[in-house]
Amino acid sequence: MRVPFVKMHGLGNDFVVLDGRTESVPAMTNALAAALADRHTGIGCDQLVLLEPSDAADFRMRIFNSDGSEVEACGNATRAVGLLHGAAARIETAGGLISASPAEGGISVEMGQPRFDWDRIPLAYAMDTLTMPVGWEDLDAPTAVNVGNPHVIFFVPDTDAVDLARLGPEIEHDPLFPERINVNVATITARDSIRLRVWERGAGLTRACGTGACATAIGAMRRGLVDRAVTVTLPGGPLRIEWRDDDEIVMTGAAAESFRGAFDPADYGA
Structure with missing residues (x-):
């Protein structure tokens, strides 16, 4: 099974986004996140972002740093995900509910208090x-x-x-x-x-x-x-x-899609 991904960035802070809202994606572990983030042997990114269904919001966003550790929030990743979603959205994160919407100058994110x-x-x-x-x-x-x-x-x-x-x-x-x-x-x-x-x-x-x-x-x-x-x-x-x-804190800035691809989880021990 090959898993599709989208490579994105916000001002050069780059992400591998896996969209598990409708597609099947492998169970994410710290080791798999770190392997995919590796710039020499993986896809390469600062953070891996996993999108999942949510009962509390339009969808859930999980964020893994390049060392595999899961973190609560990432403003640049939220802008990238907002661009990928293409419309205003409420997003569940480990740091709380936030919202993103298209705005002049890119994507505007309400980051909470x-x-x-x-x-x-x-x-x-x-x-x-x-x-x-x-x-x-x-x-x-x-x-x-x-x-x-x-x-x-x-x-x-x-x-x-x-x-x-x-x-x-x-x-x-x-x-x-x-x-x-x-x-x-x-x-x-x-x-x-x-x-x-x-x-x-x-x-x-x-x-x-x-x-x-x-x-x-x-x-x-x-x-x-x-x-x-x-x-x-x-x-x-x-x-x-x-x-x-x-x-409320509101952040506005650019985000961009770099390219799309797919990977075989078996290549990374998953």
């Missing part, structure tokens, strides 16, 4: 999450936000000067973060503009991270550094983030 309590990030022990009394070398006093998955954000003079490839995994695996953490380093360039780089939990350095853009924008807004609508520019391109008065 941010969480700030230390045990909702989660952290290993109680502390102020707006200005955390912790640091790693020159990176200190971050803010933490959960936007469906956990993020810590450092505001720095020059995001490109940070050795994120070295510090990212150290912070990701710090015991302070019992479920690991996504690491963001951001530079404020105007009241409506942020530059951002992200070390993604389970995936490493990435060209774009939708939840990272949302978390960083919310962290900057909480600190009064920017207004309630900003453009966050990542290495792969810009995302527009708005924190509405009803506490």
